[in-house]
Amino acid sequence: MKCRExxxxxxxxxxxxxxxxxxxxxxxLKEGMPVMVLDFDHGTVTVExxxxxxxxxxxxxxxxxxxxxxxxxxxxENHLLIKKVSGQxxxxxxxxxxxxxxxxx
Numbered sequence: 054m055k056c057r058e059x060x061x062x063x064x065x066x067x068x069x070x071x072x073x074x075x076x077x078x079x080x081x082l083k084e085g086m087p088v089m090v091l092d093f094d095h096g097t098v099t100v101e102x103x104x105x106x107x108x109x110x111x112x113x114x115x116x117x118x119x120x121x122x123x124x125x126x127x128x129x130e131n132h133l134l135i136k137k138v139s140g141q142x143x144x145x146x147x148x149x150x151x152x153x154x155x156x157x158x
Contacts, residue, residue, distance in 0.1 A: 054138070055122040059129065065090045067117040069100065069110055076111040090115070 061067050071077055071084045078084065081102075088100035091107065098112050119130040121139075128135050 057120055057122075057127075059117040059120045061090055061115070061117040063090055063092065065117065067100075067115050069114050070116045072111065072113050076114050078110060078114060079108050081106055082108055082110070 066087055066089055068085050068087055069078055069082050082088070082100075086102065088102055088108075090098055091101050092099040093112070096112055097109050098115050099107060099109050100115075101107050120127045121130060121132075121135050122128075123134060123138060
């Protein structure tokens with residue numbers, strides 16, 4: 054089973070994450086905060102909070118979840134089929150694209 058970052062586009066609601074070793078979130082954004090994608094530009098994403106504050110963040114700080122390929126079709130990480138196939142009741146952060154399960158199926 055293959056894994057990839059879930060694609061997003063302008064207008065998507067995503068979460069932001071702090072990439073401690075490389076990129077910190079700007080002051081005013083908190084890890085896990087939902088934001089709307091407004092624009093993209095060479096490695097950065099312009100996002101807006103629900104209070105209409107606008108920030109520019111590095112694209113590695115944008116988290117839209119993961120998708121897994123099963124029998125030629127891509128499914129959201131929380132899709133019931135993916136949970137059943139992986140043996141997980143819910144997707145956990147430890148179950149990532151590099152896990153042995155994802156490489157062996």
